[in-house]
Amino acid sequence: MKPPVFSELQGRRAFVTGGATGIGLAIAKALAAQDVVVAVADINLDAAAQAVQSIGNGAVAVEVDVRKRDSVEAAFVEAVNGIGGCDIVIANAGVSTMQKALELTDEEWDFNFDVNTRGIFLTNQIAGRHLVGQGHGCIVNTASLAAKVGAPLLAHYSASKFAVLGWTQALARELAPAGIRVNAVCPGFVKTGMQSREIEWEARLRNISPQQVFDEYVGQTPLGRIETPEDVADVVVFLCSDSARFMTGQGVNVTGGVYM
Ligand code: NAI
Numbered sequence: 001m002k003p004p005v006f007s008e009l010q011g012r013r014a015f016v017t018g019g020a021t022g023i024g025l026a027i028a029k030a031l032a033a034q035d036v037v038v039a040v041a042d043i044n045l046d047a048a049a050q051a052v053q054s055i056g057n058g059a060v061a062v063e064v065d066v067r068k069r070d071s072v073e074a075a076f077v078e079a080v081n082g083i084g085g086c087d088i089v090i091a092n093a094g095v096s097t098m099q100k101a102l103e104l105t106d107e108e109w110d111f112n113f114d115v116n117t118r119g120i121f122l123t124n125q126i127a128g129r130h131l132v133g134q135g136h137g138c139i140v141n142t143a144s145l146a147a148k149v150g151a152p153l154l155a156h157y158s159a160s161k162f163a164v165l166g167w168t169q170a171l172a173r174e175l176a177p178a179g180i181r182v183n184a185v186c187p188g189f190v191k192t193g194m195q196s197r198e199i200e201w202e203a204r205l206r207n208i209s210p211q212q213v214f215d216e217y218v219g220q221t222p223l224g225r226i227e228t229p230e231d232v233a234d235v236v237v238f239l240c241s242d243s244a245r246f247m248t249g250q251g252v253n254v255t256g257g258v259y260m
Helices: 022-033 044-055 069-082 106-134 155-178 193-205 210-219 228-239
Strands: 013-017 038-043 060-063 088-091 136-143 182-187 252-253
Touching: 013 069, 013 106, 022 038, 022 228, 038 069, 044 060, 044 136, 044 252, 060 069, 069 182, 069 193, 088 106, 088 155, 106 136, 106 155, 136 155, 136 210, 136 228, 155 182, 182 228, 228 252
Parallel strands: 013 038, 013 088, 038 060, 088 136, 136 182, 182 252
Antiparallel strands: none
16 A cells, blocks of 8 residues: 655655664655655664665765764764755664563663663754754654563563653653654564564573564464564654644554554
8 A cells, every 4th residue: 555645745854863774764765755855874884875775865874873972963963964954853773682681681771771762862852952943843763562561571672662752752842832743653563683683582582483483473463464664664754744743742553453
């Protein structure tokens, strides 16, 4: 099914973190299909450079490590120079590791919080100042189903994503008077590199086969199939469009009904 066309998005400029692969790449492509010019910001510059070839519409690649303030500041300036401004901010870069809560190390906890939570804070703050300064724009953060329900083997990841929703709600209230909307999207089990790694880890930790893990994911999904990055991207495009003009502070579930 073809997604709708949001003509008001034409010519807008988007900064997409973690845009080189997976959900971020699908969001970048879906925005470019609406004639949005995209800056793909990723820690993997080679992958970002490859991604912009498939995104088209004048997309540019910039290197960023969302854990570091200096890096996000430099990447945002480079992106704004490269695409001529910024109207849309997609803070999507994220990582996951799997471990039993009682065996989790400090390093694993910090790694998940540094990328998933500090990364959202820094990206939203630095890009948000720009949006407030110009008096328009919107932000969409990638949270997770694990931001709504604590997930076993992902306690640290869940905690880092619950924090993203708290931040999103508070920021939405603070920026609403400036006309800036801030929302989050909460995907379920999405077919990406992250999911392949999680399936391998979970199979090992539970001593079952990767196929069994995959089948359990699908079995838990009322709509009866694994989620695609495009399922998420189409909702993000809607959240960026003027059709979502009265939505802010939301954590929109895109899970095929796993979470209602
Ligand atoms: P992915 O691993 O395919 O893509 C993540 C991207 O983020 C990669 O391009 C990676 O290079 C980049 N990245 C990682 N650390 C970074 C850093 N420090 N600075 C800048 N870029 C960095 O993963 P996927 O699945 O596309 O995940 C995207 C977002 O969706 C993440 O926030 C993830 O937590 C979230 N999510 C994913 C789900 C899934 O089932 N795949 C489910 C729910 C949420």
